[in-house]
Amino acid sequence: MGKDPIISIRGAVYSYKGAPSPALCGADLEVLPGEWVALLGANGSGKSTLAKICNALLEPTQGDCFSLSMDCRDPACVPLIRQGAALVFQNPDDQIVASIVEEDVAFGPENLGLTSGEIRRRVDRALELTGLSEHRRRGSHSLSGGQKQRLALAGALALEPKVLILDEATSMLDPEGRAALLECLRELNASGMTLIQITHIMEDIARAGRIAVMQSGRIVWDGLPADFWRGEYLRFGFDEPGELALYRELISRKMIPEGTRPIAEDMAEALCL
Amino acid sequence: MSLTAEKITYSYNEGTAAERPALRGVSVFVGRGGWVSVVGHTGSGKSTLAQHLNLLLTPKSGKIEIDGKTAVPGSSGARELRRKVGLVFQYPETQFFAETVREEIGFAPSNWGLKKDELEDCVRAAAAAAGLTPEVLESNPFRLSGGQRRRVAIASVIAMKPDYLVLDEPTAGLDAAGVRDLTRMLNEIRAGGLAVVQVTHDLKSALEHSDMMLVLEKGREIYAGTPEETASYLAEHPVKGLVLPPLVRFAGRMRQSGFDIPIISGIPAMLGALSEGARRI
Numbered sequence A: 001m002g003k004d005p006i007i008s009i010r011g012a013v014y015s016y017k018g019a020p021s022p023a024l025c026g027a028d029l030e031v032l033p034g035e036w037v038a039l040l041g042a043n044g045s046g047k048s049t050l051a052k053i054c055n056a057l058l059e060p061t062q063g064d065c066f067s068l069s070m071d072c073r074d075p076a077c078v079p080l081i082r083q084g085a086a087l088v089f090q091n092p093d094d095q096i097v098a099s100i101v102e103e104d105v106a107f108g109p110e111n112l113g114l115t116s117g118e119i120r121r122r123v124d125r126a127l128e129l130t131g132l133s134e135h136r137r138r139g140s141h142s143l144s145g146g147q148k149q150r151l152a153l154a155g156a157l158a159l160e161p162k163v164l165i166l167d168e169a170t171s172m173l174d175p176e177g178r179a180a181l182l183e184c185l186r187e188l189n190a191s192g193m194t195l196i197q198i199t200h201i202m203e204d205i206a207r208a209g210r211i212a213v214m215q216s217g218r219i220v221w222d223g224l225p226a227d228f229w230r231g232e233y234l235r236f237g238f239d240e241p242g243e244l245a246l247y248r249e250l251i252s253r254k255m256i257p258e259g260t261r262p263i264a265e266d267m268a269e270a271l272c273l
Numbered sequence B: 001m002s003l004t005a006e007k008i009t010y011s012y013n014e015g016t017a018a019e020r021p022a023l024r025g026v027s028v029f030v031g032r033g034g035w036v037s038v039v040g041h042t043g044s045g046k047s048t049l050a051q052h053l054n055l056l057l058t059p060k061s062g063k064i065e066i067d068g069k070t071a072v073p074g075s076s077g078a079r080e081l082r083r084k085v086g087l088v089f090q091y092p093e094t095q096f097f098a099e100t101v102r103e104e105i106g107f108a109p110s111n112w113g114l115k116k117d118e119l120e121d122c123v124r125a126a127a128a129a130a131g132l133t134p135e136v137l138e139s140n141p142f143r144l145s146g147g148q149r150r151r152v153a154i155a156s157v158i159a160m161k162p163d164y165l166v167l168d169e170p171t172a173g174l175d176a177a178g179v180r181d182l183t184r185m186l187n188e189i190r191a192g193g194l195a196v197v198q199v200t201h202d203l204k205s206a207l208e209h210s211d212m213m214l215v216l217e218k219g220r221e222i223y224a225g226t227p228e229e230t231a232s233y234l235a236e237h238p239v240k241g242l243v244l245p246p247l248v249r250f251a252g253r254m255r256q257s258g259f260d261i262p263i264i265s266g267i268p269a270m271l272g273a274l275s276e277g278a279r280r281i
Ligand SMILES: Nc1ncnc2c1ncn2[C@@H]1O[C@H](COP(=O)(O)OP(=O)(O)OP(=O)(O)O)[C@@H](O)[C@H]1O
Pocket: A016, A017, A019, A022, A023, A041, A042, A043, A044, A045, A046, A047, A048, A049, A050, A090, B142, B143, B144, B145, B146, B147, B148, B173, B175
């Protein structure tokens, strides 16, 4: 049985006011419920703009955009789309609204008209997932750069959205924090949350089931990770993660068995190191 | 000629109920042409340290020395010294103030009494060094993509022609070409005598490109050494927030099994050693 897409964008065009050229010029993206799509592309290729279209923060000047089966152009649907397809901004300062950490996380759920018990449950969970529990009473603007990024993520998680759009949401996290966040995303995705992950860090997309590449305001490639790493990545100037490169070499020399995962420790085990 | 921080201690909101110790006795040294990378978990004090190096924050104890002169906070000498140290902030918007990218990048050089075309050359050279095309010069820096903003922030500090360049997470938000270009550019200006202090979560880049590393944990300096020494240290001592890059972990496993390869090795070296079965024991 074919599923209906949860996000469907066709021929989206968008121009910022006063900008010399359009940021999007006919972008198409269809995402099915439960998918994990990595959205890649050079600086200025239109990723953040497309993310804001999916989340109904920007309205395309041309083309169609449906999120959660609602028309992004319908003013009555806009608030529902913003909550149901939550966006974590590239710069957390654009997202932080309240002066105290826990109040900032509660802001979204409060606007959903939930009971105070439910709000508290969601805030506690989001703070826990992002490792911010110990900072909950602190001033939002006195956090370090990475702590702010976690706060922006907590605010989106507290909405318990069907779709989570992450715009470079790990760029300021330490390696351990990034790994923990990716594991958390894996669990959320396993429990049905649809993920759209924008990033420049190739190591971070290991769990994505699909990769879409943007160039000059369009999606120019869309397919499976295996096909992407088979050579397409070179065409677009991306770097192959070291782990994958090593894996390819070891497999092609038959030094490790097929089926070994391309993870440093697993490859070391397979070599009896 | 060097930039030195000696046993810096600093707390935010000192003396209030909200006091937060951020640095506890941290030292840094970078000589002309050097590249020091500062790594550590979220909230470990890296940005606080970066802001001390450019004299934006005043230590509670300890001192900052630039080219042998101690910076006395608030003195006219300190203003003079501060010009030698350029800081690129963690979030580029923090440093923007101008209406156009041209004005943003040209701010420092516009005070040097240059002719109009000399100033324009200066702006264009800095923009090109950061990988910005001339069209972007007319744009408002706040109305650019994330990676473009990062490039403007880097260009405007390069344009100041500092002797010491302090970069706080400069590769965050840059695409692959941007990261490669930045590394190349930093090495070029280093060859001309400029020194780099880079705060980064990208351990791979820190291990590959710097000549010294400083590891912070909860505001304390817990290790300082060359990339090789630091990688070996981190392989044996888990440090909050840090995970060595996969290939370094793999090389570590090879070394444990008796292979004689450096902890920071490329794939060809690893494959060579593995296929020769070149174990020491
Ligand atoms: N607020 C804005 N006003 C005007 N133009 C903008 C604005 N934001 C982005 N642009 C322009 O739109 C284009 C697409 O930008 P967008 O932010 O979508 O890129 P991106 O793929 O997210 O890039 P990055 O990887 O650098 O974040 C760029 O040319 C950019 O300069």
